[in-house]
Amino acid sequence: MTxxxxxxxxxxxxxxxxxxPLNLELLLxxxxxxxxxxxxxxxxxGFLSLASLLLVLCTRWAGWLRSYRRALGLxxxxxxxxxxxxxxxxxxxxxxxxxxxxxxxxxxxxxxxIVALAGLLPLTLTSxxxxxxxxxxxxxxxxxxxxxxxxxxxxxTAWAGVHFGFVPLKFTSLALLLLSLGLxxxxxxxxxxxSPSPLRS
Amino acid sequence: xxTLPRTLLALLTLATPAALAHELARDGxxxxxxxxxxxxxxxxxxxxxxxxxxxxxxxxxxxxSQCACTLSVYAGGVRAGRPALSxxxxxxxQGQLLSSVLFPAAGxxxxxxxxxxxxxxxxxxxxxxxxxxxxxxxxxxxxxxxxMNH
Numbered sequence: 001m002t003x004x005x006x007x008x009x010x011x012x013x014x015x016x017x018x019x020x021p022l023n024l025e026l027l028l029x030x031x032x033x034x035x036x037x038x039x040x041x042x043x044x045x046g047f048l049s050l051a052s053l054l055l056v057l058c059t060r061w062a063g064w065l066r067s068y069r070r071a072l073g074l075x076x077x078x079x080x081x082x083x084x085x086x087x088x089x090x091x092x093x094x095x096x097x098x099x100x101x102x103x104x105x106x107x108x109x110x111x112x113x114i115v116a117l118a119g120l121l122p123l124t125l126t127s128x129x130x131x132x133x134x135x136x137x138x139x140x141x142x143x144x145x146x147x148x149x150x151x152x153x154x155x156x157t158a159w160a161g162v163h164f165g166f167v168p169l170k171f172t173s174l175a176l177l178l179l180s181l182g183l184x185x186x187x188x189x190x191x192x193x194x195s196p197s198p199l200r201s
Numbered sequence: 202x203x204t205l206p207r208t209l210l211a212l213l214t215l216a217t218p219a220a221l222a223h224e225l226a227r228d229g230x231x232x233x234x235x236x237x238x239x240x241x242x243x244x245x246x247x248x249x250x251x252x253x254x255x256x257x258x259x260x261x262x263x264x265x266s267q268c269a270c271t272l273s274v275y276a277g278g279v280r281a282g283r284p285a286l287s288x289x290x291x292x293x294x295q296g297q298l299l300s301s302v303l304f305p306a307a308g309x310x311x312x313x314x315x316x317x318x319x320x321x322x323x324x325x326x327x328x329x330x331x332x333x334x335x336x337x338x339x340x341x342x343x344x345x346x347x348x349m350n351h
Contacts, residue, residue, distance in 0.1 A: 036240065036241040036242060039224075039241070091224070091225065092225065093224075093225060098225050098227060098232065100232075100258050100259055100260065101225060101227050101231075101232025101233075101234075101256050101257075101258060101260070102225070102232075102234060102254070102256065102260060103254055103256055103260050103262060103296060104260035104261075106234075106254075106260075107260050
């Protein structure tokens with residue numbers, strides 16, 4: 001018998017995709033100095049985009065995540081687009097030509113991010129069943145770009161650098177968030193959590 | 202997924218460095234990205250590390266050996282006739298100019314980095330004189346940061 005992934009309603013997935021960044025924004029507002037909040041928000045959406053792309057890859061091994069794959073891919077694109085817009089507003093101060101005043105390494109890292117985002121656009125536009133049917137084999141070829149675009153996004157992040165700050169409150173918050181997420185995922189996955197308790201009759 | 206991108210992804214995760222710099226100011230053909238420690242939120246009464254990634258348009262770095270650069274710190278905004286609170290001593294770091302600045306009280310400060318080519322600089326490395334400024338807010342608990350309305 002095949003273990004079919006449970007289907008989750010599209011609205012529920014949209015709600016989760018909105019609530020996760022809103023919660024993280026709230027946390028960010030609590031722990032980040034006001035003057036750098038805009039820049040940290042920009043970084044947050046970059047991380048969310050990369051995390052979504054990495055979770056899409058995880059669906060290879062975590063079958064129960066498979067029903068979220070499309071939502072994760074779409075979320076990665078929209079988070080990435082918002083990240084790019086925030087970076088343009090707050091790092092380049094709304095002027096794309098300011099990119100030319102960054103050092104060549106940073107410029108290259110930003111181009112890697114731009115190419116990754118541009119590459120995600122056709123995947124996003126063809127991420128519905130109608131496009132999958134119409135494109136046939138070409139759809140599969142196109143969507144095989146996904147792992148490479150994930151790699152390019154990771155390269156962009158690593159190259160541009162992460163800026164989190166070694167502040168205990170932030171690390172504690174992040175550790176607690178990851179622990180909560182881990183417990184939530186473990187509970188969902190654990191067979192014990194799905195079968196009825198032997199204590200209940 | 203192929204093994205190659207998966208392996209490269211794992212390596213990238215291990216090799217991610219700290220971010221370099223953040224807010225950009227430009228004047229003509231010269232621009233610089235500034236970052237202050239800690240975490241772009243300077244503290245009052247403690248020496249604050251300030252980093253400038255100074256480049257010509259196109260990304261060619263301007264080194265301290267090529268530039269007669271000065272860093273001035275003003276309390277509040279820059280006003281004609283009002284002297285700078287202090288002058289930061291600049292030194293060359295890896296791909297950036299470094300300085301250490303002391304903010305004596307909570308509030309807004311303006312950092313002005315200006316420079317011109319050193320005499321005798323080869324024409325290929327020459328750059329126009331520039332004046333770049335950033336407004337920084339120092340706070341006791343590090344709850345300040347940069348004000349982007351400069």
